[in-house]
Amino acid sequence: MWIRVLSMKTIKFNNDERKRTGVAEDLYFIINPVAQNKGSQKIWQQIEKQLLTNNIAYHSFYTEYKGHAKQIASEILSKTDKDTIVAAVGGDGTLHEVINGAAGYPHGIIASIPAGSGNDYARGIQRSKGYMEAISLILNNSPKKIRCVDIGHLETKETQAAFINSFGIGIDAEITYEVNHSAWKSRFNALKLGKLVYIYFFLKKLLTYKRTDMTVVIDGTEHVFKKVWFIVTANQSYFGGGINISPHSEDDDGWFNLIAVHDIPHVKLLLVFITVFWGGHLRLKNVTSFVCREVEITSKSPVKIQADGEIVGDSKVRAKMLMRKIRILAKES
Template identity: 30%
Template sequence: MAARIILNPTAGNGKAQKLFELIQAHLPNDVEVVRTTGPGHATELARQVADQEDLTVVSLGGDGTHHEVINGLMPEGKTIFAVLPAGTGNDFVRTLGYPKSPRAMLDVALYGAERRIDVGRVNDEYFLTVSGVGFDAEVAGWVNQHEKKGNGTWIFLRGILRHLVHFQAEQMTIHVDGAFRSEPTFLLAAGNSPYYAGGMKICPEADPGDGLFHVVWVKDLSRLGVLPLLTRVFRGTHVQHPQVKTFQTEQLTVEGPPNMLVHADGEIVGHLPVTMTVIPAAIRVRTGRS
């Protein structure tokens, strides 16, 4: 077996199943396809083969599926990891230079160049893109419950508008390199890669190969100030706003109200307090860039 494809047939409201049907005829004989049957199953299927150094594990689904798979492959990190994107946001693949056509994507997933990337960890949960707390985590929780009612960025925008009415900034304390600071906080995002929520460039300087998080800390905002700032997130220019602080670090701890949700790769993974850590060059990935 040269590769195992872990297929989440329900991802992207059926997009994953449709993509699989397009590539099925082109699969080599030494590629095994296994299907998930519910939440957490992709992690189990990945963990079964996590110690096989010559194997490529391909996650066919959305960022939530990729999140489950990477949690099955870590902490060993021995296999090669690849994705076939078919979800709501498809943010992780934006860093890998994958082509658009299904056949070309399959070729990259199975035979593309190898690159080592960092993986983030928030407490005991691993992540590929961004972990955050505050407004974006509350939106992520809502999107996870309602994503069957919309696709891509639109479902995230619905969640944003819905939560703007009631969300209040909360006092949070950030610990970095032995120092700490407390501020009323709208959101804090620690990026291993730049994108979340269907193409929002929340951490524009994040690079999954530099061993650091790009942290974006948004202080308290008026409700009238939130939407203009969010429109700038797609270009990454929100970091120029006076209420936004950015820095890079290998590790940070966030404390605050214990009811505050924490997300990683758009999946809710717990509540405050949390410690976020970069694991440098943790796993090999297939990439479309040489």
């Protein structure tokens, strides 16, 4: 069996106790042991204490390689038709894999225990702050609700994948690649400054990145953008560790928000970067935004593409909106 069970607790409780705790019939945790410079393991130890203190039955699995969380989530949900919470303990990359494993299973309920560098899903969609508030959602110690939210589906030459936060092409994906392959990520995480690693690489990449022209087909209408820094197609507000790139995005309205930053000199891009933290960038010239349900982007020169912080291809991508496709656990707003 390709899933290695590292921890499984079986604590009996009756139906009245189930209703009191508000926990689903089945509860699974998928832990990425190397997330946040292996800090995810310490977070999981704290979560386990909470589960045992509250006499909560659960199953837990560690991932062992890239793509493993997707396989585990799919395996879990394929063997039951009961409401099942699948919680990712890791960052947005781990959550991305779990979403891809859970898509197509309507009985799945996704949760995130944020233990990564960016944690934009927990911030923007789950609306929780830190791992203790996240586990409180599961244990019913704080106001929560099960929401049905949108996801996107994209295709590149290399792969097909679902995404829940956003996908981007341009300097943002190049930064993502650099972050994920740099020792600096571990160093920032060790100092509890994981979010700042994206800012560090943005400033580093600013002077060397070569802009390119891109053709964008938005719901059947073609647009050509010159000297593009990046194009982000968002399902929620945040990316890159808390950057408010798409302040008008809603995760359940059936629309993507697309933001293209183009024809801007290096110095002005710094202004975009400064204003993006409160959404002021949308009022700047050559920051162009659209709402759409389908989009196709083709880059004139090779450039990377990221989805939920994971590299998924380069140069050409096609995506469509899948409305109210997956159920999640979220804090009441």
